[in-house]
Amino acid sequence: MSIGRSGQSAGRGIEVRHLRAFLAVADESNVTRAAARLRLTQPAVSRTLAALEQHLGVRLVDRSTHHLALTPEGVVFRDKAAAAVAAFDEALDSGGLRHWPLRLGHAWSAFGPYTTPLLRRWQELYPRTPLELLRIDDRTAGLTRGEVDAALLRGPVEAPGLVTEVLFEEDRVAAVAADGPLADRTALRLTDLAGETVVLNTVSGTTTVDLWPPSARPAATLTVANTDDWLTAIAAGRGVGVSAASTAGMHPHPGVAYRPLADAPSVPVLLARRDVPGHPALPDLVALAREVVGRDGGG
Template identity: 40%
Template sequence: MRAFVAVVRHGSYTGAAAELRVTQPVLSRTVQQLEAILQVRLLERSTRHVRVTSVGEQFLDRAERVLGELAQAVAAVGAQRTLRLGFSWLLPDPWAQNTVAAFENATGATVTVMRRDDPVAALHRADVDVALLRGDPDLGGAADVQLFDEDRIAAVSTRSELAGRQRLGWEEIPMWPLVVNTVSGTTGNWSWPGGERSVEIVTCTNYDEWLETVAADHGIGVVPVVAARRSNHSGVRFVPLAGAPPVPVRLAYLPATAGALVRHFLDAATGTPA
């Protein structure tokens, strides 16, 4: 019915095929299948024009009403559907807001954002449907889609001798104690494989602890630049960092349980600029 209505509305198979994102031969066969089911001729075809038959005009009115009611029914059900997006700290912006809007507009479903210290564990216990991750954590068998990279920035206490610096170099970081979020952090000893490593590691297990530990001047931190835009802590100063490798941002999901909503969200996520 959608194929038939689209052909009538556009007055051609070309425009209807473009709207429905199918080829013209596929669209033509679809309309022919509808005619075969109904055992009537709905359209008169020529090399230049498509004309609706009298029977087709009667069917068109009813088909449009049926499709309208179907759209309302789907929208009503969609409003009750929710996709749970897990994250450990600070969703990337404006990517997150744009992706959520694109997904909700396309599906009628809603996105619930859920902060979890360990989004991968939350994914495996079915606490979330999709997990946003930074860096290269162990996915435990989950699949992932890489979205984009984020630059790194240094974070120091306002009481630190580094607070007055205008820039730090990546090679300088191992000279000071490094505050590491061991659960969802993106920078640690593993960030310098086979090379220089921090002399001292100060550990914590979530972003809030990381921020307060840096503010207390127990060490310096290195995080994606989103933290500088979104974290307003009077005891922390963010300092540009030269030469640091970027941080990959990815979405993880479980293919065995990924339904249509997850697939739609992945489409929206990969189609949204960072």
């Protein structure tokens, strides 16, 4: 079926394939990869995208850089296109789920101790809908950019257009050099770290200097962009860090010692999704995440 501007059938109008091509390009940021994903040739995808842009009268993709990026109009249209394709697929298969992957993003530490139970239980219940766990170094783990269908996030999230639910709370820990004097302590307090350089992941982390009381804030900070660089800096003795407790189990490092941080507030762990129609399996993911936390948390 072809849809013209007025919504009536038109022989040279827009079809669902145009939307799928645009969404593939938006997800892959690359026409070649999008073509491979759609099992089409690169020129066919380029022509389809160009036809969609011509029909809408706006440029959806910025082609001026090596890695394609969505224009502001493309970002807005992506959610509308995803909703339209989801509605189309649901109409054709109202009794089942789409069998392509459900993408679950995280910036670090995933679902903490519940990560493995969640993945195993999902595989048991929904073997035809793969659950892909993707680490993306971004405050919303790629959710606001449309790179994932849902995300596991920590700390307050102020991005507009998201629906969030707190699933559990985590204590905080201090991360210090394993061969440093602070590693000899069984537990630490925020004031114990105030005299050190504090390593802050400003891209996806939740720790800021506001965690400390105004009278005892760190004298110096070192900013990094991801968890790997955060661990490397701490192991090298360039500073100390603060993170959620699950980081100790999900990101062990021979040069880093984790110690309980007795006086720091806990960190909420959220399951977030965009406030638009999305993957039909999202309600099942929300229900299973609640079940896993409730069952494991209650012993």
